[in-house]
Amino acid sequence: MAQKEKIIVLGATGYVGENFVPKLLEEGFSVKAAGRSEDKLKDKSFSNHPNVELVQVDVRDPDSLRSALNGCDIAYYLVHSMDVENKDFERADRMAANNMVRAARQCGLKRIIYLGGLGDDSAQLSRHLRSRREVEEILKSGSVPVTVLRAAMIIGSGSVSFEILRHLVERLPVMVTPRWVKTPNQPIAIDNVINYLYGCTEAQQTIGTTYDIGGTEVLSYLDLMRIYAEVAGFRKRFVIPVPVLTPRLSSLWIHLVTPIPSYIAMPLTEGLKNPVVCKNNKITTIIPQELFDCRQAIQKALNPL
Numbered sequence: 001m002a003q004k005e006k007i008i009v010l011g012a013t014g015y016v017g018e019n020f021v022p023k024l025l026e027e028g029f030s031v032k033a034a035g036r037s038e039d040k041l042k043d044k045s046f047s048n049h050p051n052v053e054l055v056q057v058d059v060r061d062p063d064s065l066r067s068a069l070n071g072c073d074i075a076y077y078l079v080h081s082m083d084v085e086n087k088d089f090e091r092a093d094r095m096a097a098n099n100m101v102r103a104a105r106q107c108g109l110k111r112i113i114y115l116g117g118l119g120d121d122s123a124q125l126s127r128h129l130r131s132r133r134e135v136e137e138i139l140k141s142g143s144v145p146v147t148v149l150r151a152a153m154i155i156g157s158g159s160v161s162f163e164i165l166r167h168l169v170e171r172l173p174v175m176v177t178p179r180w181v182k183t184p185n186q187p188i189a190i191d192n193v194i195n196y197l198y199g200c201t202e203a204q205q206t207i208g209t210t211y212d213i214g215g216t217e218v219l220s221y222l223d224l225m226r227i228y229a230e231v232a233g234f235r236k237r238f239v240i241p242v243p244v245l246t247p248r249l250s251s252l253w254i255h256l257v258t259p260i261p262s263y264i265a266m267p268l269t270e271g272l273k274n275p276v277v278c279k280n281n282k283i284t285t286i287i288p289q290e291l292f293d294c295r296q297a298i299q300k301a302l303n304p305l
């Protein structure tokens with residue numbers, strides 16, 4: 001039997017990473033789970049699995065990145081630099097992606113799989129979504145083939161964008177919101193994201209290709225809030241869209257109402273004005289799976305097994 005490829009998950013301490021590593025282990029892969037903090041890595045459910053190696057890495061440090069990638073065939077790039085240290089997250093993510101391109105070539109990696117963001121290429125794209133796209137372009141500019149999956153909000157407990165929604169609906173029976181409540185978006189359940197990420201290791205035709213991934217519905221944020229309230233058993237929420245709330249004001253407001261710090265709320269809130277909808281569904285035939293609708297995804301997020 002052919003030996004399974006060695007996989008590294010960069011960003012294993014993040015929301016998507018920590019949900020994805022167990023799937024790879026379940027499927028019999030040996031995995032390097034990589035993150036900046038050893039303590040955070042040790043805290044994860046997968047940390048004691050016999051086929052996992054915990055690797056401390058800072059992707060902005062080329063030496064630590066090279067030593068992490070050594071001996072690996074496939075790298076999942078789930079890194080995102082929006083944290084308290086990085087006011088200029090675009091610069092940090094740019095530097096990290098450039099390091100990744102160089103280290104991937106030097107270490108003879110066979111492929112990279114990157115989870116980025118949906119959104120068209122217009123000049124109105126928010127700083128955050130533009131930066132996600134820039135990382136995609138930098139990774140693709142290297143010699144190692146890159147598979148890109150582009151997603152909108154991931155619905156699951158712990159996903160920052162979902163936690164913002166959850167706290168807004170749970171804490172505010174009446175909300176005054178900016179116009180972004182009407183922006184169309186196509187959220188996806190975390191289980192579906194994990195299946196697509198995993199499917200890429202098996203489906204060779206995904207090598208070097210870009211796909212949009214989404215759930216079964218295109219909704220407005222207003223629809224999402226109403227569905228969340230219904231599924232979570234809250235009384236009907238009243239949402240009053242007003243044109244005068246700037247992204248800065250609404251991010252401060254999100255920071256006040258939710259536990260999400262403003263350095264994360266701000267770039268995410270700016271992006272709420274951009275439609276994030278799949279333009280092609282090619283992936284649904286290459287990696288078929290049952291896609292959840294928004295109600296099912298929220299139910300699963302509220303009642304994990």
Ligand SMILES: NC(=O)c1ccc[n+]([C@@H]2O[C@H](COP(=O)([O-])OP(=O)(O)OC[C@H]3O[C@@H](n4cnc5c(N)ncnc54)[C@H](OP(=O)(O)O)[C@@H]3O)[C@@H](O)[C@H]2O)c1
Nearest residue numbers: 011013014015016036058059079080115151152153154161
């Ligand atoms: N969550 C969503 O709703 C959503 C939607 C669409 C697309 N995505 C995409 O999915 C990917 C993963 O998102 P996520 O929600 O899992 O993000 P996340 O929870 O913020 O995790 C980000 C990860 O990146 C790591 N990281 C940051 N800077 C690093 C550095 N210098 N060196 C090494 N690791 C570093 C973090 O490690 P630390 O623990 O050390 O900070 C963490 O493991 C991102 O590309 C994001 O754009 C997410």
